Amino acid sequence: MKVPFVGPWAAGTGITRNGAADNYVFRVSAVDALVDEALVAYAVKTYGAKKPGAILVNNAWGESNQQGIVAALKAAGLPSAGIEKYEANDIDMVPQLSRLREAGADALFLVGNVGPSAQVVKSLDRMGWTVPVISHWGPAGGRFDELAGPGAARVHFVQTFTFAGNDSPKAKAVLDALKAKYPAIKSMADVTPAVGIANAYDATHLIALAIQAAGATEGPKLRDGFYKIPAYAGLIKTYEAPFAPDRHDALKPDDYIFASFRNGEIVAVSK
Amino acid sequence: MLTGTLVSGLGLGSMYGLVALGFHITFAVSGTVNFAQGSAVTLGAVLGYTFAVQLGWPMPLAIAAALAGCAGLGLVVERLLVRPFVTRGSDAWLLATVAGGIILDNVLLFTFGKEPRSLPSALVAAPVQVLGAGIYPLQLLIPVVGIAAALAIRAVFRGTELGRVLLAVAQNSEAARLMGIDVARTVACAFALSAVLAGAAGLLIAPLFSVSAEMGALFGIKAFAVAILGGIGSATGVVLAGLLYGLVEAGVTATLGSGATQIVVFSVIILALALRPNGLLGRAAVNKV
Numbered sequence: 001m002k003v004p005f006v007g008p009w010a011a012g013t014g015i016t017r018n019g020a021a022d023n024y025v026f027r028v029s030a031v032d033a034l035v036d037e038a039l040v041a042y043a044v045k046t047y048g049a050k051k052p053g054a055i056l057v058n059n060a061w062g063e064s065n066q067q068g069i070v071a072a073l074k075a076a077g078l079p080s081a082g083i084e085k086y087e088a089n090d091i092d093m094v095p096q097l098s099r100l101r102e103a104g105a106d107a108l109f110l111v112g113n114v115g116p117s118a119q120v121v122k123s124l125d126r127m128g129w130t131v132p133v134i135s136h137w138g139p140a141g142g143r144f145d146e147l148a149g150p151g152a153a154r155v156h157f158v159q160t161f162t163f164a165g166n167d168s169p170k171a172k173a174v175l176d177a178l179k180a181k182y183p184a185i186k187s188m189a190d191v192t193p194a195v196g197i198a199n200a201y202d203a204t205h206l207i208a209l210a211i212q213a214a215g216a217t218e219g220p221k222l223r224d225g226f227y228k229i230p231a232y233a234g235l236i237k238t239y240e241a242p243f244a245p246d247r248h249d250a251l252k253p254d255d256y257i258f259a260s261f262r263n264g265e266i267v268a269v270s271k
Numbered sequence: 272m273l274t275g276t277l278v279s280g281l282g283l284g285s286m287y288g289l290v291a292l293g294f295h296i297t298f299a300v301s302g303t304v305n306f307a308q309g310s311a312v313t314l315g316a317v318l319g320y321t322f323a324v325q326l327g328w329p330m331p332l333a334i335a336a337a338l339a340g341c342a343g344l345g346l347v348v349e350r351l352l353v354r355p356f357v358t359r360g361s362d363a364w365l366l367a368t369v370a371g372g373i374i375l376d377n378v379l380l381f382t383f384g385k386e387p388r389s390l391p392s393a394l395v396a397a398p399v400q401v402l403g404a405g406i407y408p409l410q411l412l413i414p415v416v417g418i419a420a421a422l423a424i425r426a427v428f429r430g431t432e433l434g435r436v437l438l439a440v441a442q443n444s445e446a447a448r449l450m451g452i453d454v455a456r457t458v459a460c461a462f463a464l465s466a467v468l469a470g471a472a473g474l475l476i477a478p479l480f481s482v483s484a485e486m487g488a489l490f491g492i493k494a495f496a497v498a499i500l501g502g503i504g505s506a507t508g509v510v511l512a513g514l515l516y517g518l519v520e521a522g523v524t525a526t527l528g529s530g531a532t533q534i535v536v537f538s539v540i541i542l543a544l545a546l547r548p549n550g551l552l553g554r555a556a557v558n559k560v
Contacts, residue, residue, distance in 0.1 A: 058529070085529040089489040091286075091480045092279045095524035115387040115481050122479070126398045126405040127275065146389045147481045 002219035004226060006207055008200040011035060011136070012064045016248040024223055026243055028203035028236075028250045030137060030195075032061075035158050036068030036109075038256050039134050040076050042156070043107040046258075047132040053081035053105030055096055055120055057088055057112040057138075065111045065136060081105035088116050093123040101129055110135035110155065117155070118147035125151045132156075134258075141193045145261040152261045156269055159257050161198035161236045164188050164265040170235050174201060189264035199251075202234040206242060206250065274404035276525040277518070282410040282479075284517020285417035288510040289472040290494035291501065292420055293465035295509045299428070300441050300461040303357060303364055304503075305348050307372030308469045309491020314375065315341050315470025316477040316486060317383050320390050334474055341470030342463040344375070349462035354455070372491070380484040387486075392478035413475050414514070420468060421510035428506070437461065500540055502553020512551055516540075 006026045007015055013033040016025050043049035054069050056062035066083055073080050081103040084096035097120070100108065110120055110133050117139045124131065135157035145152040163175050178197070179185050191197065209232055211217055214225025226243045233239075242250035257268045290312060294304045305311075318340045322333035352367040394412065398405035428434040439447040440457045448454050473487060480486060493516070501512030516536070523535045543551070 082528075087489070089486065091476065092283060092521070094275045094279045095521045096529050098275055098525055099528065115483060118387075118481060122395075126407065128398070128400075128405050142386045143388065147387060149389075 002223070004207075004210070004219060004223045006203045008203040009196055012061065013068065014064070023245075023248060024219065026226055026248045026250070028206060028242075029199045030158060030160055030251065030256065031249050032064045032136075033068045033071070034249075034253045035136055035256065036065055036072040037075070038158060038253050039069070039109050039136070040072040040078065042258055043109070043132070043134050044076065044078070046156070047107050047134075049078070049107035049132070051079050051081045051104050052107040052109060052134075053100035053103060054083045054109040054111070055093065055100065056083060056085055056110075057116060058085040059088070062111050065109075069109055086112070086116060086120075088113065090116065091119060093120050094127060097123055097127060097129065101127070101131070105131060107132045107134060110157075111138065112136075113138045114140075114142035114144045115147065118144055118152070121148040121151040121155060124154075125149070130154070137193075137195055139261070140195055140259070140266055143189065143192070143264075145189075145264055154260075156258045156260050159259045159266065159268070160195045160251055160255055162257065162259055162266050162268050163191055163194050164262075164267045170233070174198075174235055187264060188266070194266060198235045202232075202236050202239070202250070205232060205234060206239065274402040276521045278401070278404055278406050278410060280518035280521030281414050281514060282517070283520060284514040285414040285510075286472050286476055286490065286513075287494050287497045287516055288501075288513020289413075289417045289420060289475070290469050290490055291498040291509045291513055292417075292424060292506060293468040294495060294498035295501075295503055295506050296424065296465045296468070297458075297461050298498075298503045299506075300437050301353075301357070301444075301458045302441075303353050304368070304495075304498075305345070305353070305462060305465055306365065306368040306491070306495070307344075307348055307352075307375060308465070308494060309487035309489070310372040310375040310379075311341050311344055311466040311469035312473040312476070312487030312490050313379055313484060314344055314466075314487075315473030316390065316482045317379055317473075317484065318470075319474045319477060320388055320482040321383075324388070324390065337474060338467050338470050341466040344470075345463035345466030346459055348466070349459045353462070354458070376484060376488065383482075383484050385484060387481035387483035390477040390482050395478045407479065409475065409478055416471070416475060417510055417513065420471075421506045424506045496537075496540055500543060500550055502547075502550025504554065505550070505552040508550055508552025515551075 004024050008028055011030045011032045013031055016027045043052050056066055082100050084100060086093050086096055108131055110117055133155045135155050137158050139155055139157050163171055185191055209229045210225040213228040214221045229242055231240050237255055259266045259268045290308055293308050298304050315337050318337035319333055322328045322336050323330050348371055352371045353364040356364040394409035395407040398407050436452055436457055440454050444454045497513045497516050498509050501508035519539055520536050524532045
């Protein structure tokens with residue numbers, strides 16, 4: 001079926017880099033392989049990490065990032081303190097974290113959704129281990145600070161976008177429109193996940209531009225339309241030729257920011 | 272690392288044992304089990320959160336109301352998903368209770384939402400140091416509750432009028448009925464108590480974990496493994512198996528790594544059951560012909 005698919009969320013590297021001769025999959029989101037490079041670079045630059053470890057959810061997402069982290073550490077010439085896994089419903093990660101501490105981990109890479117990521121933080125708190133935690137964007141997917149408690153602020157995670165502290169007119173306009181449409185939004189803490197909203201917002205507009213460029217909605221013509229999208233001032237950034245036959249990801253490592261929770265809001269801590 | 276691993280293992284194992292006690296009770300009284308036990312874990316936590324956090328009730332009242340809700344669930348499961356099949360000599364209650372659990376999980380997903388929430392407790396506000404390992408006070412309370420529940424159930428079965436009624440129903444329900452015992456009510460009470468134990472586990476787990484519509488499923492599965500391992504007819508065996516399961520799980524993770532945990536734990540269970548087919552403290556059923 002030759003119908004273009006645009007992913008606004010899943011970061012699995014193989015989704016767009018799928019080896020298909022005729023690739024119809026596009027993405028406006030993070031890419032695991034690139035995120036993992038960013039995590040390693042951030043750990044070195046921000047914390048001077050020399051021997052990081054990783055604690056990953058035991059599923060395909062964790063697997064994708066395991067490969068990415070191993071490759072990124074190798075490229076950076078850093079040894080690994082180990083890679084541990086946990087099940088999504090695990091309550092207590094102290095045994096896995098104890099192994100990483102015994103192995104001399106001086107920073108941790110974390111991959112998991114909001115609930116288990118909070119359990120990792122609680123386990124670290126219980127151990128009294130104040131190791132820096134650099135995470136994929138899982139914690140941003142819910143009320144991480146409520147679940148993890150005060151330790152939530154220690155986790156710096158990748159984002160493609162934040163509303164908090166974002167003074168661009170477009171960000172303000174979209175946030176105002178969200179509040180008008182969804183009265184349940186009382187504070188920034190209710191706007192979760194901001195990255196999903198921003199990725200989907202830009203992806204929708206890029207699809208419209210692709211249809212406009214193609215002048216048609218038939219699959220093959222529309223797919224080629226994605227390669228002809230002109231410059232577009234989106235919510236995340238201004239896109240210049242976002243897609244090409246050999247580049248189906250609209251966002252690049254330069255577009256990633258690191259953020260953490262502060263008083264219920266996701267706030268950028270570093271570009 | 273040893274102390275931390277022991278604490279983790281005992282804490283987790285106690286929770287498994289508490290849920291597994293529910294399997295024990297219904298099996299001991301009626302020869303059936305409620306495979307919606309995992310959902311009762313979830314219900315206890317979700318109701319506790321709803322009453323205590325969303326409605327602002329005092330915690331003791333919220334806990335009592337949540338456990339009452341779980342008791343109601345147990346009664347409904349027995350009346351709608353077990354009794355209609357047992358009375359007709361069918362084993363379809365096996366699937367019916369599984370299906371009931373799936374329905375409840377999905378109802379909770381739609382009503383509570385998929386987003387996990389936090390149930391605050393003073394017992395997990397700050398860890399205390401014991402032999403170099405950080406422990407939340409609640410983690411010390413959970414094994415106490417689990418062991419106390421097992422001892423209480425054992426004492427009730429062995430030393431009270433109610434226990435004699437339960438045993439009579441378990442051994443020969445027809446004879447018990449002829450002796451004037453309300454068998455249907457007794458079995459229904461067993462299911463209510465079973466769900467209350469699962470709900471109590473959910474309430475104890477929630478502050479350590481989070482409250483979510485999916486939190487109980489894995490507990491239900493592990494607890495059933497624990498019930499079989501301990502000998503489902505033995506309350507002491509079930510709790511002992513829960514503690515062993517938790518300790519092996521945490522010990523394997525700490526020594527061999529998380530990748531080996533499920534492989535080794537379930538291999539140990541198979542080996543243990545091969546050596547003791549009726550569980551650690553279980554006894555083979557006697558068939559009189």
